[in-house]
Amino acid sequence: MQAVKNLQSVQMRPRKPAFRRAWLSWIGIVSVIALWQIVVWLRVYPEFIIPPPISVVERFWEALADGTLWLHTSTTVSQMLAGLLFGVVSAVILGTLIGKSRALEALLSPLIVAVQSTPVVAYAPLLVIWFGSGPTSKIVTSALIVFFPMLLNTMIGIRSVPVMMHDLMRSLHATRWQTFRMVEVPYALPVLLGGLKVSATLAVIGAVVGEFVMADAGLGRLINQARFSFDTPLVLVAVITLAAIARFMYGMISVLERRLLFWQRRQ
Amino acid sequence: MMRKAVMVLAAVVMIALGVTVTMAQETSDQTLFLTFVPNIQFSPFYVAIEKGYFAEAGFNVTIEHGDEPIGVDLIASGSRQFGIISGEQVIAARANGRPVVYVYQWFHQFPVAIVATENSGIESIADLAGRRVGLPGRFGASYSGLIATLSANGMTEGDLSLQEIGFNAPEVICIGGVEAAAVYVNNEPLQIQNRIDAGDCGSVTGIRVFPVSDYAAVVSNGLVTNEQTITENPELVGAMVGAIDQAVRDVLNNPAEAYLMSAAYVEGLPLSDDFRAWLEAESASASERGDASPLESVVYNQALRDALVDVSDRDAALQFEILLNTAALWANDPLGYTDPAAWETTAQTLITMGFLDEAPDLSGAFTNDFLPQIP
Numbered sequence: 169m170q171a172v173k174n175l176q177s178v179q180m181r182p183r184k185p186a187f188r189r190a191w192l193s194w195i196g197i198v199s200v201i202a203l204w205q206i207v208v209w210l211r212v213y214p215e216f217i218i219p220p221p222i223s224v225v226e227r228f229w230e231a232l233a234d235g236t237l238w239l240h241t242s243t244t245v246s247q248m249l250a251g252l253l254f255g256v257v258s259a260v261i262l263g264t265l266i267g268k269s270r271a272l273e274a275l276l277s278p279l280i281v282a283v284q285s286t287p288v289v290a291y292a293p294l295l296v297i298w299f300g301s302g303p304t305s306k307i308v309t310s311a312l313i314v315f316f317p318m319l320l321n322t323m324i325g326i327r328s329v330p331v332m333m334h335d336l337m338r339s340l341h342a343t344r345w346q347t348f349r350m351v352e353v354p355y356a357l358p359v360l361l362g363g364l365k366v367s368a369t370l371a372v373i374g375a376v377v378g379e380f381v382m383a384d385a386g387l388g389r390l391i392n393q394a395r396f397s398f399d400t401p402l403v404l405v406a407v408i409t410l411a412a413i414a415r416f417m418y419g420m421i422s423v424l425e426r427r428l429l430f431w432q433r434r435q
Numbered sequence: 436m437m438r439k440a441v442m443v444l445a446a447v448v449m450i451a452l453g454v455t456v457t458m459a460q461e462t463s464d465q466t467l468f469l470t471f472v473p474n475i476q477f478s479p480f481y482v483a484i485e486k487g488y489f490a491e492a493g494f495n496v497t498i499e500h501g502d503e504p505i506g507v508d509l510i511a512s513g514s515r516q517f518g519i520i521s522g523e524q525v526i527a528a529r530a531n532g533r534p535v536v537y538v539y540q541w542f543h544q545f546p547v548a549i550v551a552t553e554n555s556g557i558e559s560i561a562d563l564a565g566r567r568v569g570l571p572g573r574f575g576a577s578y579s580g581l582i583a584t585l586s587a588n589g590m591t592e593g594d595l596s597l598q599e600i601g602f603n604a605p606e607v608i609c610i611g612g613v614e615a616a617a618v619y620v621n622n623e624p625l626q627i628q629n630r631i632d633a634g635d636c637g638s639v640t641g642i643r644v645f646p647v648s649d650y651a652a653v654v655s656n657g658l659v660t661n662e663q664t665i666t667e668n669p670e671l672v673g674a675m676v677g678a679i680d681q682a683v684r685d686v687l688n689n690p691a692e693a694y695l696m697s698a699a700y701v702e703g704l705p706l707s708d709d710f711r712a713w714l715e716a717e718s719a720s721a722s723e724r725g726d727a728s729p730l731e732s733v734v735y736n737q738a739l740r741d742a743l744v745d746v747s748d749r750d751a752a753l754q755f756e757i758l759l760n761t762a763a764l765w766a767n768d769p770l771g772y773t774d775p776a777a778w779e780t781t782a783q784t785l786i787t788m789g790f791l792d793e794a795p796d797l798s799g800a801f802t803n804d805f806l807p808q809i810p
Contacts (some may be wrong), residue, residue: 214512216532297606301599382572382601389572389599395504396524396574397790398531 227401243385251310252371263322284316310374314367321363325356368417468506468518478693483682492674522654534662537801542655543767544648547580548620553641555614569600569613577617583651609636621760652777687732691717705751729766
C-alpha cells in the first residue's frame with residue numbers, strides 16, 4: 169500500500185510545476201484584463217478608443233452568434249495552414265540541401281536574405297496583384313513569411329550532427345538515407361521544431377497581412393471592415409481571436425515536440 | 436523733454452513687446468490630418484502653407500497622412516483638432532460615439548465613379564447587373580459611392596459580381612480581371628486611358644465613366660474638427676476654415692501656380708524645365724486675369740486642359756490634368772457649403788451598406804456656420 173502511495177507521489181511530483189505554470193499563465197491574462205478595466209475606469213482614453221472588456225465580450229458573442237466570426241476565422245485558419253504547410257515543406261527540403269552544400273548556400277543565401285529582410289507589408293500588395301485577390305496570394309504571403317526561419321533552423325539542425333556520428337555511420341556502411349533517417353533527422357529535430365513554433369505564429373501574420381491588402385473574407389478583412397465602421401470592440405474581437413489562434417498553434421507544436429522528442433526527456 | 440522721450444520710448448518698447456507676446460500666444464502648432472499620401476490633389480494645403488494663409492491665421496501647420504479611421508479617432512479624442520475626412524465617415528463615427536463635426540465641404544462632387552471598359556458593352560448602370568465589378572474593399576468612399584449609385588438605379592450589390600481588388604483598378608481592368616470598377620473619378624480613368632493610348636491595356640480599347648455625382652448627392656471630403664474645439668475655440672475653427680477656403684479659391688484661380696508650389700511637398704511630382712516654364716507662363720496669365728468665381732475658374736481651367744495636348748512631358752501633363760480634374764470637383768458657389776439633403780442621402784446609403792441600423796441624428800454632424808461667405 170505504502171509502495172503504491174510512494175508511486176503516486178512520484179507520478180504527481182513532475183505535474184506540480186506544469187500545473188503551477190498553467191495557473192501563472194491565467195493570472196497573467198486576468199491581470200491584463202484587470203489593468204485594461206482600470207484604464208477604462210480612469211478614463212485615460214475615451215471608450216471609443218479603449219472600450220471596456222465587457223463590451224468586447226458582448227461583441228464576441230454577437231459575432232459568434234451571427235456567424236461573422238466563424239466565417240472570417242475559418243478563412244484565415246485555412247489560408248494560414250496552407251501557407252504553413254507549403255512554407256515549411258519547401259523550407260525543410262531546401263534547408264536540408266543547403267545544409268549539406270556550401271556551394272548551394274553561397275548561391276542562394278543572398279537571395280533568401282534579401283527576401284527575408286524585406287518587410288512583408290512591402291511586397292504583399294504585389295503578391296495580391298500577381299496571384300489575385302483570392303486565397304492564393306494569402307497562402308503565398310504566409311508561406312514566404314514562414315520560409316526563412318524554417319530554412320535557417322533546418323540548416324542549423326542538419327549541420328549540428330557531430331562529425332564523429334557521420335564517421336560512425338560511414339564505418340557501418342550506412343546508406344545516405346539511413347544516415348539521414350537515423351542520425352540527421354534526430355539531431356535536427358529539436359532545432360527544427362523550434363523553427364516550427366516560430367513559423368506557426370508567423371503564418372498567422374502572413375495570412376492576415378494579405379487579407380489587409382485585399383480579401384473577401386478573413387480576420388484581416390474583418391479588422392478593416394470594423395475599423396471603417398468604427399466598431400472598436402469588433403476590432404479587438406478579431407485581434408484577440410488572432411492571438412488565440414497563434415497561441416493554439418504554438419501549443420499544438422509544443423505537444424508535438426514533447427511527443428517527438430520523448431527521448432530527450434528520458435535523458 | 437528728456438523725460439517725455441524716455442516715456443515714449445518705454446511705451447514703444449512695451450507695445451512692441453506686447454505685440455510680440457500676443458503674436459506668440461496666437462500662433463499655435465496644428466497638425467492637419469490628411470488621408471492617402473502627399474499628392475497633387477492636396478495642393479490647397481501646400482498653397483496655404485506657401486502663401487502664408489495658415490501663418491496669417493495663427494497656425495504653424497504640419498501635415499500628416501494616414502488611414503481615415505485613425506484620423507477620425509485622433510480628431511475625436513482631441514489628439515488632433517483638424518483633418519480632412521469624408522462625410523460618410525463622419526456619420527458612421529458619430530453613430531459610434533465619436534464627437535466629430537464637419538465644418539467645410541472641400542469636394543462638392545463626390546469623387547468616385549464607376550469606370551467600365553467599352554469592350555464589356557456596359558453602357559449604363561443597369562448593364563452592370565451580373566458583371567464582374569471591382570472595388571478597393573467594402574469600406575470607404577468607393578464602396579459608399581457604388582452603393583449610392585446602385586440604390587439610385589434600383590439595384591443592390593447582390594446584383595453584381597463584386598470583387599475586392601484594392602487600389603489597383605488600372606492594372607486589374609487592363610488584365611481583364613474585372614469589366615468595371617469603382618474608382619476615383621479624377622485619377623484612375625486618366626491612368627487607364629493613358630495606358631490604352633500607349634497600347635498597354637490588354638484588349639481594352641476604351642472606357643466609359645459613370646460619376647456617382649450624376650446619380651446621387653453624397654457628402655464627400657471636407658474639413659472635420661471635434662465638438663470640444665467648436666465649443667471652446669470657435670475662432671480657431673473659423674480661422675482654419677478661412678485659410679483653407681482662400682487656398683482652395685487660389686488653386687481654382689491659378690492651378691499652374693498651385694502645381695509649382697506643390698512640387699516641394701509631393702515627392703517625385705514630374706516637373707521638367709520645359710513644363711516649369713509652361714506653368715510659369717500660365718500662372719502669370721492667370722494672375723493678370725485676376726480672381727474669378729469658382730465656377731468661372733472651372734471654365735478657364737478647361738481651356739488649360741485643352742492646351743495640355745501640346746505639352747511634351749506626358750507624365751507631368753497627366754499629374755496636372757489630375758489636379759484640374761480634382762479642382763473641378765471642389766467648385767461650388769459658395770465654396771465650402773454643405774447641403775443637409777446630401778447628408779440624408781449619405782446616411783441612407785450607410786444604412787443600405789449595413790454600416791448603420793437606423794437613421795442617425797444628423798443635427799450635430801455638420802455646420803455651415805464657419806464659412807467666410809455666410810454671415
